[in-house]
Amino acid sequence: MSGAIDDYVASLRRELAFDPALAGRLASEVEDHLRDAAEADPVWPSPEAERRAVERFGLSREIAAQFAIDAVDRHARRTWITLAVTVVVTFIAMRLRVIWLDDDVLSLAPLIDRYAFITALAVGVIAWFAFRQSLAALAICLGGLVASISAGIVRADLFANGAPVHVLLSAAGEVALVGVLSFHVIGLGRRLRRTAVLRRPGLEREGQ
């Protein structure tokens, strides 16, 4: 028969399922803590000592929510750094294409290339100062960069026109970075949703 400490540790593992490595590490650490606390209780050894140790520790969902909030902060920081690098690389790639093509033909593709990039940059700068965890702002930036990069590549028609290596490399770099950025934005969305579930009141699943 499992005791209050075993039940609590199992519940904490479940709540921290979004990060298996953390769940494993913390489960051992928390179990040690709870056994120390139970042994220090005047009514030890008894199930009551275990129950009181668990009660003093706090709800597993609230502890997991704290970890989830910290994980969102770290993930958001990584996403913003990736966005900044992607913007710089996209700008460089855009300039390299313009120098190589050496034209200013007014057609739809260069306009999309330029204005989608400017939109992404402007939204990014505003969002950085106003709301750093805004998924919508990041999604707009990502959309702007995807539009800019696609239009730039279509406009230059790199392979058909025999683009030099530095232009091809810069295009490959911006495509790779936008892929990494998409991965981060999707991941951040998932983390925000999980955190919201953990913070939702009235969902105590551990019967404390």
Add this chain to the structure above:
Amino acid sequence: MLKGHLDAIVLATLEVGPAHGYAIIETIKQRSAGTFDLPEGTVYPALHRLEQAGLLSSAWTTPPNGRRRRVYSLTKAGSAALGERRKAWSRFSQAVDTALEGGRA
């Protein structure tokens, strides 16, 4: 209000030497004479956050006649951060004291 200062309190607790989670929360309770009565589990997200920031380091240790424990130590960056937070707290508390005393004058 305490939660906003928990990281600094944890850093200060580890200034005297390495300790595991249970010892840290017990020290906090003793030093505050029971005033800081947070749920004990609250200290673990703070420890993890501080470790991620490079202000603490941790390692599993097994005493000769005890159970395995993760022990946390203050890093050099952690000591520096603690100094900064002490200064910031000192400025803040002086400002609050002055503001509160101002009404009595």
